Amino acid sequence: MLRYVLRRLAWAIPTLIFVTFLVYIALRIGTDPVASYKRINPRATKAKIAQYIEVNGLDPNYVRGYFRWLGNFVTLDWPRSIKGSREVWPQLKDALANTIRLGVAASSVGIVIGLGLGVFAALRPGGRRDVAVNTAAFVGISIPPYVSAILFQLLFAVYWSRWFGSTLFPTSGVYPPGQLGFDLGLMLKHMVLPTFVVAIQIIAVYSRYMRSSLLDVLNSEYMRTARSKGISEARVLFRHGLRNALIPVVTIAALDVGAIVGGLIITENVFSYPGMGKYFLSAFGEGDFPLLMPWMVIIVASTLFFNLLADISYAWLDPRIRLA
Amino acid sequence: MSAPVLEIRDLTVTFTTPLGPLAAVRGIDLDVRAGEMLAVVGESGSGKSVSFLAAMGLLPKTATITGSVLLDGRQLVGASSKELRAVRGQLMSMIFQDPLSALNPVHRVGDQIAEMLQAHQKLSDKAAKARSVDLLEIVGIPQSGDRALQYPHEFSGGMRQRVVIAIAIANSPKVLIADEPTTALDVTVQAQILEVIQKVQKQFGTAVVLITHDLGVVARVCERVNVMYAGRVVERAEIGDIFDAPSHPYTRGLLASLPQAGVERLSPIAGFPPNMLRPPAGCAFRARCPHAVAECGETLPTLRQIGASHSACIRAEEVLTSS
Amino acid sequence: MAYDRFVSHRAAVVSVFIMATLVIFVALSPFTARYGVNESVQAPPNYFLSPRANAWLGTDDIGRDLYSRLIYGVRVSLIIGIFSGLISVAIGCLIGSVAGFRGGRFDDVVMRVTDLFLAFPFLVTLLVMRNMIGGISWLKPITGELNSVRFIIVLFAIFGWMGVARIVRGQVLALKEREFIEAARAVGASRWYIVRRHLLPNSIGPIMVALTFSVVSAIISESTLAFFGYGPQAGDGATSLGILVGQAKGAVNTGFWHLALFPCLTLVVIALCINFIGDALRDATDPRLQRDA
Numbered sequence: 023m024l025r026y027v028l029r030r031l032a033w034a035i036p037t038l039i040f041v042t043f044l045v046y047i048a049l050r051i052g053t054d055p056v057a058s059y060k061r062i063n064p065r066a067t068k069a070k071i072a073q074y075i076e077v078n079g080l081d082p083n084y085v086r087g088y089f090r091w092l093g094n095f096v097t098l099d100w101p102r103s104i105k106g107s108r109e110v111w112p113q114l115k116d117a118l119a120n121t122i123r124l125g126v127a128a129s130s131v132g133i134v135i136g137l138g139l140g141v142f143a144a145l146r147p148g149g150r151r152d153v154a155v156n157t158a159a160f161v162g163i164s165i166p167p168y169v170s171a172i173l174f175q176l177l178f179a180v181y182w183s184r185w186f187g188s189t190l191f192p193t194s195g196v197y198p199p200g201q202l203g204f205d206l207g208l209m210l211k212h213m214v215l216p217t218f219v220v221a222i223q224i225i226a227v228y229s230r231y232m233r234s235s236l237l238d239v240l241n242s243e244y245m246r247t248a249r250s251k252g253i254s255e256a257r258v259l260f261r262h263g264l265r266n267a268l269i270p271v272v273t274i275a276a277l278d279v280g281a282i283v284g285g286l287i288i289t290e291n292v293f294s295y296p297g298m299g300k301y302f303l304s305a306f307g308e309g310d311f312p313l314l315m316p317w318m319v320i321i322v323a324s325t326l327f328f329n330l331l332a333d334i335s336y337a338w339l340d341p342r343i344r345l346a
Numbered sequence: 347m348s349a350p351v352l353e354i355r356d357l358t359v360t361f362t363t364p365l366g367p368l369a370a371v372r373g374i375d376l377d378v379r380a381g382e383m384l385a386v387v388g389e390s391g392s393g394k395s396v397s398f399l400a401a402m403g404l405l406p407k408t409a410t411i412t413g414s415v416l417l418d419g420r421q422l423v424g425a426s427s428k429e430l431r432a433v434r435g436q437l438m439s440m441i442f443q444d445p446l447s448a449l450n451p452v453h454r455v456g457d458q459i460a461e462m463l464q465a466h467q468k469l470s471d472k473a474a475k476a477r478s479v480d481l482l483e484i485v486g487i488p489q490s491g492d493r494a495l496q497y498p499h500e501f502s503g504g505m506r507q508r509v510v511i512a513i514a515i516a517n518s519p520k521v522l523i524a525d526e527p528t529t530a531l532d533v534t535v536q537a538q539i540l541e542v543i544q545k546v547q548k549q550f551g552t553a554v555v556l557i558t559h560d561l562g563v564v565a566r567v568c569e570r571v572n573v574m575y576a577g578r579v580v581e582r583a584e585i586g587d588i589f590d591a592p593s594h595p596y597t598r599g600l601l602a603s604l605p606q607a608g609v610e611r612l613s614p615i616a617g618f619p620p621n622m623l624r625p626p627a628g629c630a631f632r633a634r635c636p637h638a639v640a641e642c643g644e645t646l647p648t649l650r651q652i653g654a655s656h657s658a659c660i661r662a663e664e665v666l667t668s669s
Numbered sequence: 670m671a672y673d674r675f676v677s678h679r680a681a682v683v684s685v686f687i688m689a690t691l692v693i694f695v696a697l698s699p700f701t702a703r704y705g706v707n708e709s710v711q712a713p714p715n716y717f718l719s720p721r722a723n724a725w726l727g728t729d730d731i732g733r734d735l736y737s738r739l740i741y742g743v744r745v746s747l748i749i750g751i752f753s754g755l756i757s758v759a760i761g762c763l764i765g766s767v768a769g770f771r772g773g774r775f776d777d778v779v780m781r782v783t784d785l786f787l788a789f790p791f792l793v794t795l796l797v798m799r800n801m802i803g804g805i806s807w808l809k810p811i812t813g814e815l816n817s818v819r820f821i822i823v824l825f826a827i828f829g830w831m832g833v834a835r836i837v838r839g840q841v842l843a844l845k846e847r848e849f850i851e852a853a854r855a856v857g858a859s860r861w862y863i864v865r866r867h868l869l870p871n872s873i874g875p876i877m878v879a880l881t882f883s884v885v886s887a888i889i890s891e892s893t894l895a896f897f898g899y900g901p902q903a904g905d906g907a908t909s910l911g912i913l914v915g916q917a918k919g920a921v922n923t924g925f926w927h928l929a930l931f932p933c934l935t936l937v938v939i940a941l942c943i944n945f946i947g948d949a950l951r952d953a954t955d956p957r958l959q960r961d962a
Contacts, residue, residue, distance in 0.1 A: 052799075244451070247450075247510075253461065329784065
């Protein structure tokens with residue numbers, strides 16, 4: 023088992039380097055960093071432009087340029103943003119923190135409710151609650167996150183205040199404008215709507231997967247064997263049913279993180295929530311190469327990480343894979 | 347004659363299906379005596395498995411069960427889930443056809459046996475594990491200490507079935523129901539499994555109900571035989587009488603259809619089993635029976651004594667004398 | 670028999686009717702729309718009008734009829750969806766069947782690559798790739814201008830094939846071991862022949878399912894791109910469903926509910942219908958549910 027993990031980890035590093043290299047190429051071609059720099063800083067001198075090129079590893083030769091960039095990146099000597107020469111890390115750090123908070127909240131809520139609903143539906147397949155859960159999940163999948171985000175905004179920001187005179191749940195930002203310092207209550211209040219929007223996606227996907235997986239398991243022979251042992255129905259369900267049903271769900275879960283992040287990006291934008299999504303969209307729109315590359319590295323690394331996590335948990339949960 | 351440890355009277359099982367009620371078992375009487383090896387023979391759809399699944403309470407909610415099943419004096423039909431759970435695995439166990447799918451793939455074999463033990467006996471984890479290893483040895487798995495830590499997919503088919511048997515007899519049940527235990531196995535392994543079952547029967551004094559469609563298996567190990575067709579018991583006899591002097595046309599047909607060395611053509615029973623959604627009036631075998639007469643279609647024939655056997659054929663005497 | 674199973678899904682049947690009606694409506698657009706796509710409903714003041722007799726769904730910020738624009742927009746989005754769906758499926762079938770059938774290194778590479786791409790946040794991949802492909806000048810003849818409909822179709826096709834390929838590969842892997850394939854091999858059929866005549870026809874079910882999900886994914890992706898301002902920008906006020914939904918964002922703050930509600934509703938209904946159809950198709954063609962009468 024340990025060897026399996028180590029082997030996968032060993033693969034991860036070169037993959038990380040290779041993929042960031044591809045990203046580097048894509049961004050250079052796609053956003054034209056030098057032109058963007060000149061656009062934002064029209065009065066930049068030739069020397070400054072040359073310095074920008076060097077510090078960001080924007081050599082004419084892509085390979086050499088990449089390794090120069092990589093060198094600077096790894097030694098934590100990060101070039102500054104093209105806008106006002108601001109440091110990258112403070113911005114990125116805040117964005118990351120905000121998004122992680124939102125992501126964790128939405129995932130916890132979404133996964134727990136989603137799995138619960140899936141189990142709920144699978145226990146009585148074809149019945150009314152099954153149909154209800156299925157339909158709800160279906161609608162959830164079919165509504166893109168920004169649609170639900172907009173509809174919620176409409177409901178809570180516009181109409182609620184019209185009907186009730188005050189906003190129940192704020193629809194933008196982490197804090198109300200002008201807030202200084204940390205206030206848990208306000209922060210949570212601001213997180214409610216975006217969390218809910220992202221959670222809807224998660225609930226829809228997980229409930230369907232759990233339901234189908236659990237149904238497969240419930241129809242398996244070993245469930246009958248378990249019952250014939252005379253153990254309690256609860257034990258049959260948890261130790262035998264869920265334990266097996268969770269295997270495919272877990273693997274899907276880890277790979278689904280990308281979709282969740284996508285939903286987060288969109289939702290953040292609609293709610294003006296200053297997270298990774300907003301960071302990316304504005305940096306991308308400006309062609310701000312120094313801001314974009316570290317962001318990309320984080321995304322690539324976490325994608326690879328979750329892929330790895332999926333493989334490992336699959337092997338850990340299913341001995342048939344582990345020992346193959 | 348020992349008192350029956352399992353007494354089934356007038357058991358019926360009807361399934362509610364989208365196409366209407368399906369009468370899988372239509373009133374059977376059956377006794378299992380302590381420590382005996384009883385065969386229940388019949389083709390797919392005869393209701394042989396369903397009868398015992400009903401006794402164990404393992405049928406889905408779509409099944410309606412009436413009649414009486416007395417296990418050691420306890421009534422199982424209509425019993426509460428709690429009562430049934432106390433019985434299952436403790437007084438009565440069941441093993442199934444496919445050992446690979448019958449075992450949970452993600453639990454170790456030893457743990458699966460231990461679970462059975464701890465469900466009905468107060469044993470510490472250590473004691474349960476030790477006993478599991480013992481049980482594996484009893485069913486003939488070598489290096490049982492190491493093997494107990496392995497997973498089902500690491501065993502061959504025959505070995506897995508031994509594990510399944512070990513689980514089933516862990517609590518020394520009075521009745522073991524073996525539903526086609528050898529059908530999924532190679533012929534050579536079949537013999538070994540039957541030996542294990544016999545060994546277990548003698549060692550624990552467990553009565554074994556061997557459900558099968560394979561008469562060869564029956565001939566090997568069983569003492570008494572019940573033949574089922576279309577949800578009813580049509581013949582019951584000692585093992586010798588079944589083969590030498592069958593008293594029901596269906597049994598005759600079964601025996602005649604066995605491949606024989608030197609005989610070139612197979613002689614199957616003509617026709618098909620009846621559709622249990624609309625069972626025929628009278629004897630269900632009538633359409634395929636060479637001895638059928640008009641009265642056969644009038645009433646459902648019941649088992650009656652003929653010599654040392656019981657037969658559900660109104661023309662059993664003629665059947666006996668015909669060659 | 671699969672047809673019977675499909676028809677038993679009432680939601681899917683209703684969806685087929687709704688989509689058929691929509692497609693016909695949209696195909697007859699010069700007749701069904703009341704105004705041109707860039708035409709003002711009346712003389713100013715004509716902006717942000719709520720639904721009324723001469724503008725059934727209201728007007729937008731410069732006085733254009735939302736209803737008509739919606740029809741033209743849906744037409745564009747459906748074209749994008751269907752074409753990129755078809756191309757994705759074509760490419761996906763090819764790569765997926767070869768990967769599944771040949772196995773080996775090619776299969777490994779395909780699996781790893783698609784794994785990685787599918788695990789990334791789709792929006793990020795789309796945006797980055799959009800700009801990159803748009804920046805490669807020698808691809809222009811194939812892709813057209815950066816903001817054109819053609820470009821978007823090509824872009825989606827380039828990423829849409831991955832999901833399809835995985836589905837087809839899975840199906841091929843399952844079929845590969847079946848006896849009729851062995852029999853075909855034994856008779857000396859070439860590998861390509863086997864793929865063409867045996868494997869693909871037997872995979873029609875999953876392929877159709879993959880097609881529906883490809884189409885709906887393309888439609889939603891187009892609207893997402895347009896929402897962030899990266900959508901198809903043909904001139905003369907031409908619009909897509911995505912652009913109309915994108916305008917909904919501003920409408921929230923100004924409180925003109927009709928601009929937000931109707932495009933969103935249309936998008937959701939289209940997505941729901943296609944999803945229902947795909948789901949019913951999947952159930953109807955699921956080999957595990959094949960039961961002999």
